[in-house]
Amino acid sequence: MRNESLVLNKKSWDEVAPRFFGRNPLPEYGPLAPREDELNLLGDVSGMKVLDIGCGSGHSLQYMDRRSTAELWGVDLSKTQIETAKELLKDSKAPVHLFESPMEENPGIPFTYFDIVYSIYALGWTSDLRQTLTNVHDYLKPGGIFVFSWEHPLHSRASWEGEELHFNKSYHEEGAYDHEAWHAPAIMQQYRVSTYINTLIECGFEIEKIIEDVSLTEEDRERHVNRWYSFEKAKMIPTTLIIKCVKKG
Template sequence: MKVLDIGCGSGHSLLYMGERSAGELWGIDLSKIQIETARDLLTDVAAPVQLFESPMEKDPGLPSNYFDLVYSIFALGWTTDLQATIQNIHRYLKQGGTFVFSWEHPLHSRARLADGQLHFDKSYHKEGPYDHEAWHAPAIMQQYKVSTYINTLIDHGFHIEKIIEDVAITEEDREKHENRWYSYEKATKLPTTLIIKCRKA
């Protein structure tokens, strides 16, 4: 398979794909440091590697109708233009190709857990950029409703196959994340993650 990682970061997911016999490994990331880190990490993989330093809203010269699989692991919410990003991904994929992405569930950042109760201090309906409070430095991310993701995919020619909001957590994770942004207690009340799998129709 020819695979493309949108927001590839340090390249570990591409390494995972390479270790499972992917035919070609492609990645795009906004950060020059992350691209350099990924390039070093992927030096010894058997598959050819192509990495691009670019925002996901822009096409850095990737081939059209080429990839069997495009995926994005906790990166899509950094886009400043969801429409352009989804349009690019649709163009990159072969007919029948798969796009899978994960991102923080849009409800999760709208609610705060205090004394075992959820308090909604931000509107779920308000979309656009916001400074994510879980980061110590300013981190401007985009808030979109679940319906916005779904409708954007449909509008750009994707057939949605699966949506996952379930939480699966080990006892070790439960202890590690106690009193953190992704806490076990909050996860029992709200989904932490949204995962959507779709296919280019």
């Protein structure tokens, strides 16, 4: 099943990549979610070696480069995304190392090397959460930071209909699923918040912060009208789960 998911998802992302060019990169953590300039989860990144898991079009790495990081590393399943990121980052001040690879595998990324690893709306694509988090733990220096965001586990289990919130799926149900808002054949993974937390702990991380807040400005209302991540739905349940943790020294 894992290999089938990777093949299907790679094909899907290669096709839809242009639609997600620059979509919700850092300093954004997700739609209708608070931003890094509010949360300051990464702190001062100048001189840091950073790795982006699911780097997409490279815009989050570009944000890091503008904040004077020492090295930029990224991994993404999609060949199209990696080619796009290479073009976007060709004039970066910091050295760039990009790998076309599943996040479940190590394509040549050094161990115990990075100050910061992050993943913006990508972790739910993994076909093996434990292996991916084990890899992240291996990549980080002791005391290194891991920050990730993903669609909040409650969000896709409920729909906003008229003036009411309807639950369409049990919160306890986990595993592979076809996302309602994804318009190409693809398989994502759905977990409870506790599964993310417990797996991080079991992989050797110490949780520092969990964020489920939403950003509900008038600008957000206009940007997300009639979208999957709607302003009205976000008033009832969070769109995004953000977790910051540290590799134990």
